[in-house]
Amino acid sequence: MPSIPQQAYDAPAFVISVAAELAGMHPQTLRQYDRLGLVSPGRAPGRGRRYSLRDIATLREVQRLSQDEGVNLAGIKRILELESQVERLAEQVELLRSMADPGRRVFAAGPQGEVVAVPRGHRPARVTSSGALVVWRPQHRG
Known part of the structure; x- marks a missing residue:
C-alpha cells in the first residue's frame, strides 16, 4: 500500500x-x-x-x-x-543528527532556548540576560 x-x-x-x-x-x-x-x-x-x-x-x-x-x-x-x-x-x-558532522559536534542553547550547533573550539555568543549552556558528548574512540 x-x-x-x-x-x-x-x-x-x-x-x-x-x-x-x-x-x-x-x-x-x-x-x-x-x-x-x-x-x-x-x-x-x-x-x-x-x-x-x-x-x-x-x-x-x-x-x-x-x-x-x-x-x-x-x-x-x-x-x-x-x-x-x-x-x-x-x-x-x-x-541534531543531521547537523552532527565531525566538525560540528558541540551544541548550545540559543537565545530563545533552541538548540544550535557551535563549531569546535568556539564559544556561543553570550546573551546579556543569561549565559548559554553548552552540552557536549565526548567522541568514542576505538
Missing part, C-alpha cells in the same frame, strides 16, 4: 459529518472533543470545521483509549500532549 504524503495527511479536507462517519462517531462528539482541545481541526473560511486524515486517526485513537483502555478524557488529553511532545523531540534529535 503506498504511503500518503505528509502534506496530504495533514490537509484539512473533511467536513464534520464525513469525519464523524470515518471515525465512527457522532458529529456532536467531534464538537465536544474540539471544545476540550482533544482534536482541533482546521477551519474553512466560513469557520466550518475541516478535519484531516491525521485528525481522523487521532479521533480513532481517542475512541480506542476511551472504550478499550478505560482512560478518561483528561487522561487522553495528557497522553496526546505527551505523544506530540515525543514527536517534536524526535524531530529535534533528527535535526
